[in-house]
Amino acid sequence: MAGRTQVAARPSGPGTAARAGTATRAAGSRARSNGGAAPAEIQIDEATRLRMYRTITEARAFEKRANELFLEGVVRGTTHLAAGQEAVAAGFAAAMRKDDYTFCTYRGHHHTLARGVPMTPMLLEMVGKKGALMGGKGGSMHLTSVEHGAMGSYAIVGAHLPIALGAAWSAQYRKSGQVAVCFFGDGTTNIGAFHEALNMAAVWKAPVVFVCENNQYMEYTAIRDVTAVEHPAADRAASYGLESIVIDGNDPEAVYATARRYIDRARDGGGPALIECMTYRHGGHSRADPGTYRPKEEVAAWLARDPLPTYRAKLIEVGIAAAQLDEMDKEAARKVAEAEQAARTAPEPDPASIETQLWSDGGSSWRSAPAASTTAASATTATAATETAGRATNG
């Protein structure tokens, strides 16, 4: 194809799809990035490696159990598992500063855990019990922990891209040196908000890194059936004057190296980046979806590249003791068990809490003053105020 350099062919299988390290392509006509300059080779130390392994094994253990609990009816509503995609979370989180911002989607357990959010309140949020991360008001699709920089999981496709841009703009304005990292799926690249956010981020040189986890499906439909280009994110980067970047999303070290490069660049005023990580979800889109619309061989090929065993093998290869990894696996299991215990035993949340925290005054009244105190306190008036809410605090 004319005009492209280092373009990866559409993967016929994961082996060809993903290449370790970054593969950047020529930028658009008015690229605002300095990505052309070769960065110093990024070194990955042992602590970082172990940290990434921990993220992967913990996310995997957490989601496996969450799924079991879902099938058992303990986790209710819906869940979207990222099993298979954890290397993206591991690599990026390791490259972020503690005060950087993560924006992700309903498929966001891995990213949320990767920022250090504890499992117990997360799982309680998914089951909707007392002690939940957000009091049960958000649910599985909206996990947020501001103190960990986990600025929210968003359930409307595309919505968080402009929001992440806004957080980045704020960091830029406040000169705080923070970077926003925004994760989303391949399917998200076809919605309007993607386009608006990318363009405005580029024009404003906002410190935001947009990360497409290309797991090749939007719910039950293959991304290639509904997208005009092969790489839904990378093939659109030039529209925003950005480099076209496709990396192996199942290789935590490739992810980390790329993440470091573009996060650091954004922090240094180099503006946004758009990174497409080729990956795959092991299960279906959500809940009990068996994902049968996917060819068996495709699934098998990607399972063979499961980041958990492959990264484990790689770490052992570079000299990390298996026992150390085993210890981490056990630690993950311990945390999961603890969370599970809480999920099974926690009481239901207080129903009165539904009328709290709509507003910053802690309440949810749409009246500027309690009706009873300002109108003649007739029985009718007082009761009516109660009525519409189902309880008195709504007044």
Add this chain to the structure above:
Amino acid sequence: MAGRTQVAARPSGPGTAARAGTATRAAGSRARSNGGAAPAEIQIDEATRLRMYRTITEARAFEKRANELFLEGVVRGTTHLAAGQEAVAAGFAAAMRKDDYTFCTYRGHHHTLARGVPMTPMLLEMVGKKGALMGGKGGSMHLTSVEHGAMGSYAIVGAHLPIALGAAWSAQYRKSGQVAVCFFGDGTTNIGAFHEALNMAAVWKAPVVFVCENNQYMEYTAIRDVTAVEHPAADRAASYGLESIVIDGNDPEAVYATARRYIDRARDGGGPALIECMTYRHGGHSRADPGTYRPKEEVAAWLARDPLPTYRAKLIEVGIAAAQLDEMDKEAARKVAEAEQAARTAPEPDPASIETQLWSDGGSSWRSAPAASTTAASATTATAATETAGRATNG
């Protein structure tokens, strides 16, 4: 810049900006078009040339007078003139089949006239008098004449791109051979609907030609200040697997040749195209905007390339008698005078018409049966029904 062929430099003035004929660039990685194949040279006969001249001179005369009437207070509300951009309308309309669809914007007088919509009802719509094209309900920004294939002017930026795609899909489904041509401005390329429509049109191979009239300003802000790429449409074509096309929008023949090529291709099942026409509006964005945010030299340079005198000169050069063109100018003046006369003398529309044509039954009731006939016909009830509408037919 790597990866681009035949890229025009950002115009420092119109002379360098616009090149006659089409300049296509390499398509994206999965281009669905057959644009690579060289088309037979498109011949432009005299009738077509005269037709294009007529469109230009009529649109110019119409808008000039409309603006005067606006300043005089006869035309009310708002108006957005296309003076300077008429060559785009002339070239495209000449290349369209009678039953093709035009979708345009509030800046759409030229496109509407080019499809043969008569001036008098158009001007009456702009003044809001009896006999108006749409009864005065639409106004200047919404001119529509379905019988002429003028499927509407749209006032929300970007909205009509998906709608035009839908009309094209319908033509494809009905195998009618119709093509939808959708005109919009440079500023429109930054809104979400643009992105969604382009992608879906490409995936569906819909017979729609998207035409960006790049007049270099969105209202009062230069497009370059808010856009990540130099050519807001063409530099994004690859995102949809489409060719990158930039043409001289002030040269009717260049426009015609390109329009013919891509409209015909769309009709033949070759799918959509995105064409960026470099042009300039002579006046401000709307109404009395003096457009002072534009450098004097820029305005002067583009005025020197005004399609009306330049095309006139060209036609005389190729042997068309000046008298013939004069006759057309006079004919345009006659039509404008007639429309003006109507605009000045027509009565106000019937206020009762506000309650017609919301629904296909001709009315606007939100009740499934007239209140008076179904409830006890007490004075109260009957009056109340009247109340809410301000007149009885609302019931």
Add this chain to the structure above:
Amino acid sequence: MAEMTYRAAVTAGIAQEMERDPNVVFLGEDVAAAGGVFKATGGLVDRFGKDRVRDTPISEQAIIGAAMGAAMTGLRPIAELMFSDFFAVSWDMVANQIAKTRYMTDGQVALPLVIRTANGGGLGFGAQHSQSIENWAMAIPGLKVVAPSTPRDVVGLLAAAIRDPDPVIFCEQKSLYPIKGEVPDGELVDKLGTAKIVRPGSDATVLALAAMVPRALEAAERLAATDGTNLEVIDLRSLVPLDTATILDSVKKTGRLFTVEENPRLLGWGAEIASLVADEGFWSLDAPIVRITAPHVPLAAAPALESATMPSVERIADTIRRRLDEAR
């Protein structure tokens, strides 16, 4: 007569109309090959082909815009918005374009199209996948708004909506998809704008919609059993056109009005009806109009919180009892 789920009734209604009219086409995300995320459109693509049943990208503006463009040029599209919350990303297409175009063009353009959507709460999906948006649509002139509560009404009203020459927002309450009901054999076409008195009564009028209909009915049965109260329960079925005659006649008979609304309080559909009755039915009223709604908050995900927010049978019954007592 066949017993059928609400979900299957959706498929049946669409199939009935696609069979009849080749201009009926259907588009949406995951609706074809996958048969819809709620499995309400299974098999349609096999039966009617990929040209008529189309999977789309995640591009709601393009989906709704395409439906509009197709409707104005001779087709009768049905577009699916997977969750009604996604009206928010396509609201311009719905509220500014589709609703206004016929009027603005003084009738030149007709828009016979249906937007089907999974509306409402009850499944623990949280605030962005559980909204009741009938009121968003009701507030926009130019949109018809329909919300069936039974499989039979799904088929009949969907057919009526598809045949209607104007745009119809068709709200399927997603917690109702598994419920079953009798659906007559043969072609079924209902009439928009007709409310149904699902339980005749004399003590008070109770208006409900979609998932609130079975709850209101159950509350009425309970109060009949415990208090001997005889409530008239009306399934509105359609908000635009609104069957004001049935509502006003009922209030005339009972002298009392309650609404049962799943939506948050402010400007739920009950507000409009309360204002209607407080004007045109004022002299029939014996006591205050009472709206039973969700409090004015988003819908929480936790099951315990979600059910505390949506009007429950208990809350409906308790409120009606208390307010009737009060006025005695």
Add this chain to the structure above:
Amino acid sequence: MAEMTYRAAVTAGIAQEMERDPNVVFLGEDVAAAGGVFKATGGLVDRFGKDRVRDTPISEQAIIGAAMGAAMTGLRPIAELMFSDFFAVSWDMVANQIAKTRYMTDGQVALPLVIRTANGGGLGFGAQHSQSIENWAMAIPGLKVVAPSTPRDVVGLLAAAIRDPDPVIFCEQKSLYPIKGEVPDGELVDKLGTAKIVRPGSDATVLALAAMVPRALEAAERLAATDGTNLEVIDLRSLVPLDTATILDSVKKTGRLFTVEENPRLLGWGAEIASLVADEGFWSLDAPIVRITAPHVPLAAAPALESATMPSVERIADTIRRRLDEAR
């Protein structure tokens, strides 16, 4: 005291707050260099710099989303939507994200932001540039909704909105931009959720908002002059929070309620207030509640049609007279 236009009051209100708090930033289309298409933000960029006053592309989702992201990370953004009709293209950001996030996160995220917009009709701009969308926002839990009718209220309520810790939709009625009024010197900060009795009276309560306030007042003066009727006119100023006490107290005194709404009939703000009064104020009511609204149609562009659609002084006065007579 200075006389100032409504338009200038917008500039003054923003400037007052930007001066005070460096975290207040402002973004929108053509707002900086051009000073806004309604010239309501002229000079701000010169005074506060390009970092704080930013021109954007035509990307309303990005504008509103960026405001949200900035608000959740320490800034207090003001975003302009040039016309309120453009809420439709950014409705997801407003209704699904901004409105719900504080609640969904159980208070972890605060969103101190203001969306300013040119709302309403009267300038002949047609159906897509003249809508009154206060009711769209009022229906969404988590949004505060303010609509000033005077220059003084513009400054005071804008300051209050900017200082408010929650998201506020600030509706400027675009036909009011040229009107003039007195604005006190010095810092001005009003209180959200306080209605103003702009004409005390005893015969009936008339509620109005924004451009309908001067019309309702004029109608009241006419009826006082011609019929000796003494109307109480209340400028609501804020729909959320809603000053229910002032409304209910007034109805208690007058026994009659009229609303004057620029919006199309169905689910205009008056519906909610009618339903409130038909419940909590029922026993005070002497006669039907009457809503004076636009008919339920889009707003036509032709001046003759536009003014036939919006409630005029004549229609307000005639309706009130007739309905008062009727009930005597």
